[in-house]
Amino acid sequence: MAQQFADNFDRKFYYLRLSVTDVCNFKCTYCLPDGYKPENGKRESFLELDEIERTVSAFARCGTSKVRITGGEPSLRKDFTDIIRTVASQPGITKVATTTNGYRMEKHVAEWREAGLTDINVSVDSLNPHMFYQITGENKFAEVMAGIDKALEVGFKQVKVNTVLLKDLNSTELPLFLKWIQTRPIQLRFIELMQTGEMNDLFKNHHQSGVSIRNHLIANGWLLKARGESDGPAQVFIHPDYVGEIGLIMPYEKDFCQSCNRLRVSAKGKLHMCLFGDYGVDLRDLLQQDSQQDELIQRIQTQLDNKAEGHFLHDGHAGMTPHLASIGG
Template structure:
């Protein structure tokens, strides 16, 4: 069987696929001035997405996460989900969303075939949420999560970018929220990008500050599944929910890398903070190109480095996380 393996021996069962670089939020850590530049109308078509994911599935990819920007701004979003879901070998179709109109739309997402949802909730305080995101939409996001549970979802992952001066003091509120709900709350270290240097310097906080509080309170780290994301997860017997920490500045962060990224224009990104993407779109125009597409993906993978260089202040070609979905 074909599979994706790099020169470090890492295998890649997980693809993060951006379907648009357009976002309608103005998060202070990503797009504080809004999405002024985007290529939404030039995004991969549904047929191009089908051919792309088919090739990755033949190479052993089992899980696809649909990202953006905000992926649900694609009017074909549900068709994209259904198309990917039907590709042989794909076991899980996940999505990441900012929660926009989630309370109204989640039922259609699940009907289309979404298996797992990551949603951003950077603060449980309505005023704090609006300060961070530029939108007074906390309640519709929380209502969307509640509706998901009513519709039979067994768990959500909720992302919160950890930031000094915004939500670093809200751990007790978050813990109280997940005590009786099967939510995996993931604190993500604020990452430096090409245009947020000053913000990063002011608000970055190491994830170890949360980890230490958890360990002191009886939380225990759990083993990581092969197709899971980069979070280190912790559980506590008194809580239904879990806590995950994504700490890209830790020295061993890249050792277990298991995911590749393709942006909305069809460029393979070997690392979120790599210098460039490798164009695949010209090989997505008909089904007969599959052998060449598969070969090209395998060859490009051999260029993947063993680590990123964020700790040195090097952010590669990533100006904002909306470019490729984080």
């Protein structure tokens, strides 16, 4: 194994978020409210299978053990199952996850698992079908719920469900969500709304801190779970009376970035140090031949030497990210 990817703050990077498309078929208010529009009005080519393989191979050589395949909506790629299989086949990769809106899960989640998918996150922003439609722009609630049931049926031990907290929209649904996970192996993850370049008004009107939920959980006997080496930033709570778990992702909380262990590569082959960074570094020219692996690793590590200690969201600076779909959330 080459030297472990690390930065100047002694953070080690075990986790790669790899976007394979920025196309999405949902129109979520906090991400793509007007639907997907190609950058500069034209579709550009996304990473090919061999480029994905070389990317993951380089990261695996430097200590990465978990890869999350993201989008946009990654399952829109016709070769999505092949992507899973390719990622899972890389030596050193022990966790292959994806984040999906869930609309194709019922039909395809069994083949994804067979191909090597070990973990799955599904976006569900409301358990009220009408509110689900209002937030996502799609009347797909029943299909998504059926997909979650199917994932558990085919052998996933747990499904993680991502819910973006939106004041005055889904913020009153905590009791409904808690009832839902009481008997189901679901880790429900409440994610604070994050400011990006195209949604200042939405953020101002609907941002809600996760602190009130955390206080409610602690007051009702929920306990903080220990964090694993390749886990994401969620604070996870467990309760003896619940099969499910609750995770809180609160990027505005002090010291949020101290435990950063993940890097991002966009669907067009750019390395991003942070979801809210000011630039991406092109890797694609080094993804064309196997012989370029050492040079690729060196370019990634050089950028890590310049990685900032944290984001600048508290200063109102959200970086260059126009919306979460653009580099995989």
